[in-house]
Amino acid sequence: MSGWRWTAAGAAAVAAVVTAGLAAAVLAAGRRLPVEHVSEGGLELDRPPDEVWDVLTAVDFFPAWRPGLAHVERLPATAAGHPRWREYGKHGHTTYEVVESAAPHRLVTGIADPDLPYGGTWTYVLTPAGRGCTLTVTEHGEVYQPLYRAVSHYLTGEGATVHRYLSALAQRMAAAG
Template identity: 75%
Template sequence: MDGRWWIGVGAVVAAGAAAVVLAAVAAGRRLPVEHVTEGGLELSQPPGAVWDVLTDIDLYPAWRPGLSHVERLPAGVGGRPRWREYGRHGHATFEVVESEAPHRLVTGVADPDLPWGGTWTLVLTPAGRGCSLTVTERGEVYQPFYRAVSHYGPGESAGVRRYLAALAHRMA
């Protein structure tokens, strides 16, 4: 086959890829920047034991898949704990926004350069000898392409589902 045929195939593939990206950007522009998603989990451990796992930042890589290591950072405003998580998609900085041990923890993205942001509110409620955990993500996805990929791909609740599954495995 002649080289022009391969150039033509390459041009068609490139045009198709560009069309997919443009369609995703257009779809993402129609989606809201903000979303709220929630998930829950029943655990056999009391709130204090679960709280210890949720707040032990140094041990996150031991139970959260995809997280290679965590770096503690200098405290933020008001002495709030801050840390940077490293994983297969890069790194992100987080901080504790609110903490009422052992019942309510709010963490937030503290990295303005990311294409996403928001907070996670974790609420532990005693239930018999164990507790129930509710995680509420109030997220923002700033770039339309990422918004479309998140919405039409795994869904906005994918992060909460992965987190709860990893925690359930850790607490088993």
């Protein structure tokens, strides 16, 4: 009786076919997802809006309270005079700029690097509430590459960045208390 034999080459071929199939499925799923997404999160803080505003806009101090951020480099302002900076982390760097600023109630920042596989803006709204304030952060994100869209949507979640930011900010504000 002739038997089927499993070989290392056969196992490698099966693994390659399975990997290619999974990659194709992930890309197909990513292509079906929209490029744009909106994520929102909020936080109640026992600090007045102007105090929270100071933390939100103190770019040089971001690495002290935002996990994963190694350092920040200030860049020349835009032609309209808006501040710009570059954040460095374990996955490289991203350039940001202030798009709109109405202290201490509304701040809009945006990615100012068109070569990245993602982009978008973040709107921070501070609303007085008793002795403190409520902060709402809305991300209007764009993920241009289908693979990144699929990973963002199915694995990490589009709102992950907003929620990580709010968690770090809550810890920062509690430490200042």
